Amino acid sequence: MIPKEIFFTRGVGRHRLKLQSFEGALRDAGIAICNLVSVSSIFPAGCKIIPCTRGVQKLQAGEITHVVMARSETDEPGRRCCAGVGLAVPAVGDNYGYISEFHGYGKTAKEVSNLVEDMAATMLATTLGIEFDPNKAYDERKEIYRMSGKIVTTRAEVQVADAKHEGEWTTVVAAAVFIPERRT
Numbered sequence: 001m002i003p004k005e006i007f008f009t010r011g012v013g014r015h016r017l018k019l020q021s022f023e024g025a026l027r028d029a030g031i032a033i034c035n036l037v038s039v040s041s042i043f044p045a046g047c048k049i050i051p052c053t054r055g056v057q058k059l060q061a062g063e064i065t066h067v068v069m070a071r072s073e074t075d076e077p078g079r080r081c082c083a084g085v086g087l088a089v090p091a092v093g094d095n096y097g098y099i100s101e102f103h104g105y106g107k108t109a110k111e112v113s114n115l116v117e118d119m120a121a122t123m124l125a126t127t128l129g130i131e132f133d134p135n136k137a138y139d140e141r142k143e144i145y146r147m148s149g150k151i152v153t154t155r156a157e158v159q160v161a162d163a164k165h166e167g168e169w170t171t172v173v174a175a176a177v178f179i180p181e182r183r184t
Helices: 018-029 052-058 109-128 138-148
Strands: 005-015 035-038 064-074 080-090 097-105 151-162 169-178
Touching: 005 018, 005 052, 005 080, 005 151, 018 064, 018 169, 080 109, 097 109, 109 138, 109 151, 138 151, 151 169
Parallel strands: 035 064, 064 097, 080 169
Antiparallel strands: 005 169, 064 080, 064 169, 080 097, 080 151
C-alpha cells in the first residue's frame, strides 16, 4: 500500500481529563473519526499534497489511517506545549522525501516550524548526497539545499498552545495524514 495523497493538519484540545483533551485536539484537526496508526518518516514518490479540508472529506469513520503525528500535552498552567511536522520534497519525482516530527515544550511556532523543516530537509539532503556543514544555521543550509536543485520544497505544520487553567489538560497535535488507498 503506497498512499497517493497526503494532507497536513493541526489541532488543540482542552479538558480536565488527559484523554478527552487528546480527543479534542484530534477533533480540532479533523481526524478524530479514524483509527490512527503512527508511521515513520517517508514521503512516497509521486504522493500529492492536498488541502486539509479536502483530505478530511475523504476520510471515513473507523478506517485505519496512517499518520506521522507529533503530540504534546500538559496540565501545568502557563506551560507551552508544541507539536510540529515538517516535509522536504525532492526535485526529482521518482525520489522519496522525508517527514519529520517534533513534540516538546516552551518553543514558539516559528522555532518549531524552523526545526521540523530543518530536520526533514537535512534527512533528505543526506540521502541525496548534498554536501553541507551540519553546524551552520538552518537558514544558511536551506540556501545550499535550494541551490543544489535537488530539494524542491519544504513546509511545516505546527501547533502551540499555553495551558490556561489549573486542573485542565491542554493537548496539541500536528499531523501528516496519508489518505488510505481505496480498493473497489
